[in-house]
Amino acid sequence: MKLKQISEHIWSIKTWCIIPIHVWLVADQDGVTLVDAGVPFMAKGIVKSVNKLDVGPLQRILLTHGHSDHVGAINKIKIGKDIPIYAHPIEIPYAVGEAPYPGRKKPEKTLASQVIHPLEADDKGKMLTIGGLTPYLTPGHSPGHVAYYHEKDGVLLAGDLFTSKKGKLHQPMPMFTADMKKAVKSSTILEQLQPKRLEICHGMSVFNPAKQVNNYIKRMNEKYV
Numbered sequence: 646m647k648l649k650q651i652s653e654h655i656w657s658i659k660t661w662c663i664i665p666i667h668v669w670l671v672a673d674q675d676g677v678t679l680v681d682a683g684v685p686f687m688a689k690g691i692v693k694s695v696n697k698l699d700v701g702p703l704q705r706i707l708l709t710h711g712h713s714d715h716v717g718a719i720n721k722i723k724i725g726k727d728i729p730i731y732a733h734p735i736e737i738p739y740a741v742g743e744a745p746y747p748g749r750k751k752p753e754k755t756l757a758s759q760v761i762h763p764l765e766a767d768d769k770g771k772m773l774t775i776g777g778l779t780p781y782l783t784p785g786h787s788p789g790h791v792a793y794y795h796e797k798d799g800v801l802l803a804g805d806l807f808t809s810k811k812g813k814l815h816q817p818m819p820m821f822t823a824d825m826k827k828a829v830k831s832s833t834i835l836e837q838l839q840p841k842r843l844e845i846c847h848g849m850s851v852f853n854p855a856k857q858v859n860n861y862i863k864r865m866n867e868k869y870v
Contacts, residue, residue: 652842666683666684667683668683668687681708685717705731710732730761731775736788739788778794780792783828785829798841801844801854805817805846809843829866840854
C-alpha cells in the first residue's frame with residue numbers, strides 16, 4: 646500500500662487487487678475522515694497511515710457507496726472503537742441487505758444496519774458538510790452513490806463515478822454499474838463544481854476534469870443512447 650499526499654488536507658492510500666483501489670484520508674481540525682474503506686486487507690495499512698499522519702484520531706468513515714470493495718476494511722478498523730459510518734440514505738437499504746442492488750438477483754449485506762448513519766441534509770435537501778467535505782448525490786453506479794468535494798483544496802473524491810486512464814475520463818465499470826445513463830448524467834457535477842483535481846477509486850488522478858466532461862458525455866451518449 647502506498648500513502649501519498651495529494652493536496653493540503655488530503656492523502657490517498659492506494660493498493661492493487663487486479664485493478665487499483667484508492668481510499669482517502671482527509672485531515673480536519675478535529676482529526677481524520679476516511680473516505681471509503683477498500684478491501685479487507687487494507688485495514689492494517691489504513692490504521693497505520695492515520696497514525697503516521699499524526700494529525701488526530703480517525704473520527705468518521707464516509708462512504709461513496711456500499712459495494713463490497715468500498716467497505717471491506719470497516720470491521721477491522723472499528724474493532725474496539727466507536728467510529729461512525731455515513732452513507733446517503735438512498736444507499737443504506739442496499740448496503741444493509743434490505744434490497745438487492747439494481748441488476749442483482751439477491752440482496753448483498755455489506756454493512757450492519759446498526760453501524761451506518763445517513764448523511765444529514767438541511768431543510769432544503771442540501772447535504773451538510775462533514776469533516777471538511779460536502780457530499781453530492783451522484784447516482785448511477787449505485788442508487789445512492791455520493792461524491793465528496795473538498796472546496797478549500799479543490800478536490801472531488803468521486804468513488805466509482807468514473808474510471809480513468811492516462812489522465813483521461815472513462816466510464817465506470819459497466820458490469821458493476823446499475824444505471825449507466827444516470828451515471829453519465831451525474832458526471833455534470835464536474836461542470837457544477839469545477840474541481841482542480843478528480844480522485845477516483847479505480848484509476849489515477851484527473852486534473853481539471855471539467856475541461857473533459859463535455860467530450861466524455863458526448864462519447865457516452867453515442868454509446869448508450
